[in-house]
Amino acid sequence: MTIHREGYKSIAIGALFFGFINIISFYFLSASMVWLAWTIFAVTLFVFLFLISFFRIPNRKLTIDDKLIIAPADGKVVVIEETFDEEYFKTKRLQVSIFMSPANVHVNRNPVSGEVRYSQYHKGKYLVAWNPKSSTENERHSVVIKKDDTEILVKQIAGALAKRIVNYLQAGQKVEQTNEFGFIKFGSRVDLLLPVGTKVNVELDQVVKGGVTVIATL
Known part of the structure; x- marks a missing residue:
């Protein structure tokens, strides 16, 4: 460690x-x-x-596979549902959300390898991270990574305790799966926005490990 x-x-x-x-x-x-x-x-x-x-x-064996989408954070899966993305895609996406308690590891990792097409910080509120409105109203940083013909949006969301989001990615940057892309201090949430129809490999309330657990299959 x-x-x-x-x-x-x-x-x-x-x-x-x-x-x-x-x-x-x-x-x-x-x-x-x-x-x-x-x-x-x-x-x-x-x-x-x-x-x-x-x-x-922590020291852990990371999961690297071009056909898989890997958990970007430690925590518990609190949302698996279709939603309309108004920020980037302007269409329906499949949302998978991971809630991180203060006791979780708070390193954030790239779910796939690819090119960063979008990286944007948004000021906002500090609602509790499990509030559905936190995805669009809280302080957050959104990143879109393009893997072949698939684009995946990863959104770091501040919670009631999280007052600082750190993100290291810039548009045009090449990234590798499971490499670190950011950190959120003191309780937070990470959303994944995937193409509708993506095969999800996790269930609600499942505990996942960043860089290890398979979230979905490309």
Whole structure:
């Protein structure tokens, strides 16, 4: 396991707060209420370790196959339905949405190899990520990757806790399947918009792993 570069600053700030709070706590409480000082230490240590785990990149065997669409994120499948895409395709698409809780790995990976045809950031609200309106009203970043004659839209969506979406892709860029394309901090959602009729290999409420689980077949 390694730590994602997006976490370096947050972890460093967390370490400073952890040290400062506990130095003050033990200085003032160790003589009269040592149990409270140790309680504060335990709570702050748990929060600090959780912060580190949030930015983890676990070692895993990635799935690479040109005929498959691979999960772009860890989480739970919360939507599988046809929807009308007003942003790019202007037609019906098959939407598969993955909800990421704060406990999930938050690295986002390319579902297919191909060329980036579209990359656009949109300001928006911070509705809870499982709200259906979050796909079109929340802060989000949409990317379209063209694989042969098929275009797939991947949408990073901020949630009530997620306040920063990071996306590394630009139009015209060549990308490889399962390579990292972005990161969302503190709870979020990723939508895949696929051609109608695409064979989906996952079910609602299924837990998936980014870069590993097969979402659909091209």
